[in-house]
Amino acid sequence: xxxxxxxxxxxxxxxxxxxxxxxxxxxxxxxxxxxxxxxxxxxxxxxxxxxxxxxxxxxxxxxxxxxxxxxxxxxxxxxxxxxxxxxxxxxxxxxxxxxxxxxxxxxxxxxxxxxxxxxxxxxxxxxxxxxxxxxxxxxxxxxxxxxxxxxxxxxxxxxxxxxxxxxxxxxxxxxxxxxxxxxxxxxxxxxxxxxxxxxxxxxxxxxxxxxxxxxxxxxxxxxxxxxxxxxxxxxxxxxxxxxxxxxxxxxxxxxxxxxxxxxxxxxxxxxxxxxxxxxxxxxxxxxxxxxxxxxxxxxxxxxxxxxxxxxxxxxxxxxxxxxxxxxxxxxxxxxxxxxxxxxxxxxxxxxxxxxxxxxxxxxxxxxxxxxxxxxxxxxxxxxxxxxxxxxxxxxxxxxxxxxxxxxxxxxxxxxxxxxxxxxxxxxxxxxxxxxxxxxxxxxxxxxxxxxxxxxxxxxxxxxxxxxxxxxxxxxxxxxxxxxxxxxxxxxxxxxxxxxxxxxxxxxxxxxxxxxxxxxxxxxxxxxxxxxxxxxxxxxxxxxxxxxxxxxxxxxxxxxxxxxxxxxxxxxxxxxxxxxxxxxxxxxxxxxxxxxxxxxxxxxxxxxxxxxxxxxxxxxxxxxxxxxxxxxxxxxxxxxxxxxxxxxxxxxxxxxxxxxxxxxxxxxxxxxxxxxxxxxxxxxxxxxxxxxxxxxxxxxxxxxxxxxxxxxxxxxxxxxxxxxxxxxxxxxxxxxxxxxxxxxxxxxxxxxxxxxxxxxxxxxxxxx
Amino acid sequence: xxxxxxxxxxxxxxxxxxxxxxxxxxxxxxxxxxxxxxxxxxxxxxxxxxxxxxxxxxxxxxxxxxxxxxxxxxxxxxx
Numbered sequence: 001x002x003x004x005x006x007x008x009x010x011x012x013x014x015x016x017x018x019x020x021x022x023x024x025x026x027x028x029x030x031x032x033x034x035x036x037x038x039x040x041x042x043x044x045x046x047x048x049x050x051x052x053x054x055x056x057x058x059x060x061x062x063x064x065x066x067x068x069x070x071x072x073x074x075x076x077x078x079x080x081x082x083x084x085x086x087x088x089x090x091x092x093x094x095x096x097x098x099x100x101x102x103x104x105x106x107x108x109x110x111x112x113x114x115x116x117x118x119x120x121x122x123x124x125x126x127x128x129x130x131x132x133x134x135x136x137x138x139x140x141x142x143x144x145x146x147x148x149x150x151x152x153x154x155x156x157x158x159x160x161x162x163x164x165x166x167x168x169x170x171x172x173x174x175x176x177x178x179x180x181x182x183x184x185x186x187x188x189x190x191x192x193x194x195x196x197x198x199x200x201x202x203x204x205x206x207x208x209x210x211x212x213x214x215x216x217x218x219x220x221x222x223x224x225x226x227x228x229x230x231x232x233x234x235x236x237x238x239x240x241x242x243x244x245x246x247x248x249x250x251x252x253x254x255x256x257x258x259x260x261x262x263x264x265x266x267x268x269x270x271x272x273x274x275x276x277x278x279x280x281x282x283x284x285x286x287x288x289x290x291x292x293x294x295x296x297x298x299x300x301x302x303x304x305x306x307x308x309x310x311x312x313x314x315x316x317x318x319x320x321x322x323x324x325x326x327x328x329x330x331x332x333x334x335x336x337x338x339x340x341x342x343x344x345x346x347x348x349x350x351x352x353x354x355x356x357x358x359x360x361x362x363x364x365x366x367x368x369x370x371x372x373x374x375x376x377x378x379x380x381x382x383x384x385x386x387x388x389x390x391x392x393x394x395x396x397x398x399x400x401x402x403x404x405x406x407x408x409x410x411x412x413x414x415x416x417x418x419x420x421x422x423x424x425x426x427x428x429x430x431x432x433x434x435x436x437x438x439x440x441x442x443x444x445x446x447x448x449x450x451x452x453x454x455x456x457x458x459x460x461x462x463x464x465x466x467x468x469x470x471x472x473x474x475x476x477x478x479x480x481x482x483x484x485x486x487x488x489x490x491x492x493x494x495x496x497x498x499x500x501x502x503x504x505x506x507x508x509x510x511x512x513x514x515x516x517x518x519x520x521x522x523x524x525x526x527x528x529x530x531x532x533x534x535x536x537x538x539x540x541x542x543x544x545x546x547x548x549x550x551x552x553x554x555x556x557x558x559x560x561x562x563x564x565x566x567x568x569x570x571x572x573x574x575x576x577x578x579x580x581x582x583x584x585x586x587x588x589x590x591x592x593x594x595x596x597x598x599x600x601x602x603x604x605x606x607x608x609x610x611x612x613x614x615x616x617x618x619x620x621x622x623x624x625x626x627x628x629x630x631x632x633x634x635x636x637x638x639x640x641x642x643x644x645x646x647x648x649x650x651x652x653x654x655x656x657x658x659x660x661x662x663x664x665x666x667x668x669x670x671x672x673x674x675x676x677x678x679x680x681x682x683x684x685x686x687x688x689x690x691x692x693x694x695x696x697x698x699x700x701x702x703x704x705x706x707x708x709x710x711x712x713x714x715x716x717x718x719x720x721x722x723x724x725x726x727x728x729x730x731x732x733x734x735x736x737x738x739x740x741x742x743x744x745x746x747x748x749x750x751x752x753x754x755x756x757x758x759x760x761x762x763x764x765x766x767x
Numbered sequence: 768x769x770x771x772x773x774x775x776x777x778x779x780x781x782x783x784x785x786x787x788x789x790x791x792x793x794x795x796x797x798x799x800x801x802x803x804x805x806x807x808x809x810x811x812x813x814x815x816x817x818x819x820x821x822x823x824x825x826x827x828x829x830x831x832x833x834x835x836x837x838x839x840x841x842x843x844x845x846x
Contacts, residue, residue, distance in 0.1 A: 244818065417820070
C-alpha cells in the first residue's frame with residue numbers, strides 16, 4: 001500500500017443517462033408551443049398544411065439537431081451554441097450566439113407565460129368563475145401572465161429549478177397526455193372514417209408559399225433539443241448519450257406532434273352544430289387570437305366531459321415547466337456573458353444567500369416581462385422562433401467550420417453522414433422559414449433585427465476590449481476522468497466511500513472510518529459533493545469547492561499517513577443525487593456520512609440530503625452523529641428489534657468498540673405485540689461481531705414507551721449504535737419511526753446503520 | 768376562402784363513406800401526403816443511420832471516427 005501524499009482529484013458528477021437527457025429535451029420542446037401552434041398553424045394553412053408544417057419542421061429541426069449532435073459529441077464538456085461559436089468563429093460569433101440565445105430563451109419564456117395565463121383563465125371563464133372581474137379578460141390574462149413570470153423568476157432565484165431526473169418524471173407525464181390525445185384521435189378516425197373530410201380543403205385558405213410562414217411561427221415547438229448539448233457535464237458517457245438523445249428527442253417529438261395534430265383535425269364530425277357554417281379549419285381559427293385556443297377547444301369535443309380539464313392541466317403543466325426551464329436557460333446565458341466580461345461583470349454576480357446569479361435573473365426578468373406584457377401569443381412565438389432559427393443557423397455554420405479546421409484533433413462520438421449536405425440544407429431551409437415569418441409577424445422581425453443590431457453595437461463598443469479568456473476556452477476539448485497515479489489503493493474486494501460535507505464534519509468521520517476500513521480491509525475513497533445551482537454552468541463550479549477542498553485536506557492529514565486513500569471532489573446539481581450516483585459508479589459497498597443531528601425540516605426524517613441517500617443508496621450506509629475526537633467507546637448500547645439493519649448495527653458496534661476494554665450491550669424493550677428474543681438474534685449473527693463472548697451483554701427493558709426506555713438506558717453508555725427503520729415509505733410519511741426518533745433526541749454519540757440487502761438493493765446498485 | 772363557399776362546400780358533401788374517399792384526393796392533398804410521408808421516412812432513416820454510426824464509433828473507439836473523417840478528407844482532396 002502506498003504511503004504517498006494523495007492529491008485532490010476534481011471531477012463532475014455524471015448521473016444522467018440516455019432516458020434522463022432525452023426527457024430533458026422533450027420537456028423543453030413539448031411546452032406550450034405545440035398547443036398554441038396547432039391552432040395558429042391550422043388557421044393559417046389549413047388542416048393538411050398543419051401536418052405538413054410539423055413533418056417538414058421535424059426534418060429541418062433534425063438537420064440542425066445533427067449538427068448539434070456532432071458538435072456535442074466532440075465537445076461534450078462545453079456544449080451549447082455559445083461555446084461552439086467561440087471554437088468555430090472566435091469571440092464575436094460567440095458573443096452574438098449568447099446574445100441571441102438570451103433573447104430566444106427570454107422570448108420563449110414570455111410566450112409561455114402568455115399561453116399559461118390564456119389557457120388557465122380561459123378555462124375558469126368557461127366555467128363562469130370570472131364574472132366578478134372588474135377588468136376585461138384580456139387585461140386579466142396579461143396580469144396573470146406577468147405574475148406567473150415573476151413567480152418563476154423567484155423560483156429560479158431560490159435555486160430550486162430542477163432538471164434531470166425529477167424533470168424527467170414531469171416530462172413523462174406530459175408525454176403520456178400528448179401521446180394519449182394522438183392515440184384517441186387515431187382510434188376515433190378508424191371508428192368514424194368520415195371525419196377525414198375535415199382535411200378538405202387541404203391547405204385551408206392558405207397556399208404552399210404561406211406554409212413557410214406557418215412553419216416559421218411554430219418552429220418554437222421544436223426548440224429545446226439544444227439544452228441536451230449543455231448537459232454534457234452531467235451525462236454518463238456523453239459522447240454516445242448526448243447525440244443519441246438529441247436525435248431521438250427530435251424524432252419522438254415530430255411523430256407525437258403529427259399524431260396530436262391529426263387528432264385535432266378529426267376531433268369533430270362535419271355535421272357537428274358548431275361546424276354548421278364553417279369548415280373545421282375556420283372554426284379552429286375562430287378560437288382565441290387567430291386560433292391560439294383552437295387545440296383546447298377541439299380536444300374538448302374529442303374527449304367530451306374531461307377534455308377541457310385535461311387540456312388545461314396539460315397546458316398548465318407543460319407551460320410552467322417550459323417557463324421555468326427557459327428562464328433558467330436565459331439567466332444562465334446572460335450569466336456566462338457577464339462571467340466572460342462580454343457584458344458587464346454586474347451580470348455575473350452570485351447571491352451570497354442563494355448562490356444563484358440573481359442579477360442575470362433580474363435582467364432576464366426584464367425581457368420575459370416585456371414580452372409577456374406587450375406581445376400576443378403569435379408574435380411571442382414568432383420572436384422566439386426567429387431567434388432560435390438564427391442561432392441554429394450559426395451552429396450549422398460552426399459544424400462545417402469546426403469539422404474542416406479541427407476535425408482531426410477532436411474525438412467525435414458521432415459523425416453526420418453526407419457532410420456537409422445536411423448543415424447546408426438546414427441553413428437554406430432555416431433562411432426560408434425566417435423569411436416566411438415576415439409574412440406572419442413583422443413585429444417579430446423588428447424585435448429580432450433590433451436585438452441583433454444592438455448586440456453588434458454592444459460587442460463593438462464594450463465587449464471587444466473587455467472579454468477575458470475563460471476556463472472554457474482552455475479546457476474546451478476534452479474532460480477525461482483520471483485517477484491520481486500511484487495513489488489509488490490496490491484493488492480490494494470491499495470499497496468504502498466517505499462523504500465529506502465540510503471540515504468540521506470531516507474530523508468527526510476520521511477515527512471511525514479508520515476503524516471500519518481496518519476491520520473490512522477495504523479501499524477507501526473520500527468524496528465531496530459541491531452542489532452548484534443549476535443556473536451556473538458546471539464549468540464555473542470552482543468557486544463552490546473551497547469548503548470541500550479544505551474538508552478533504554483536513555481528513556487527509558489524519559488518514560493519509562496511516563491508510564492509502566483516493567479523494568474525489570465532484571460538482572453536482574444535487575448533493576444527494578451526486579453521492580448516490582458516485583456510489584453506483586464506484587460500486588461502493590459501504591457509504592459513511594456524518595449527520596449534524598439537528599431537527600430536520602418538516603417532511604424529512606433526518607434531513608433533506610440524508611433521507612434520499614439512506615433511502616436509495618445501493619450499499620450499506622453508516623451515519624455518524626457526534627462521534628468525533630479521540631474518545632474511546634468502552635460501553636456501546638445496541639438497541640435491537642431484528643432485521644438486517646440490526647445485524648449491521650451489531651457488527652458496526654463490534655468494530656467501533658474500544659479493542660481493549662470495549663463491550664456492547666444488545667438491548668431490546670419487551671413488547672407483547674412483537675416478541676423478540678435478543679439472545680437468539682445475537683447468536684445468529686455472532687460471527688460478525690469482532691468481540692469476545694464475555695464482552696457482549698444482553699438486556700431486556702420494560703416500559704410502554706420504547707423511545708423513552710432506550711433514551712434512558714443510553715444515558716449510561718458512551719455510544720448508541722442502532723439500525724435504521726425497516727418501515728415502508730408510506731408508513732414513514734405518516735409517522736417518524738422509532739430509530740429516527742431516538743437519533744433525533746439522543747444526546748450521546750450515535751451511529752445509525754442501514755444495510756443493503758435483497759433484490760431491491762441489487763437493482764439499485766446496477767440500474 | 769369566403770364563408771359562403773365553405774357553407775356550400777359542406778352542404779355538398781359526397782364523402783360520407785369510405786368508398787368515396789378516393790374523390791377526396793385532389794392535387795394538393797396528393798402532393799401534401801407524399802411530402803409528409805417522405806419527410807417522415809427521411810427523418811426515420813437519418814435517425815437510424817446516425818444511431819448506427821454512434822454505436823459503431825462507441826464500439827470501435829474514437830479512432831474509427833478519425834479514420835472515417837480522414838477518409839472523407841481524402842475523398843474531398845481527390846475531387
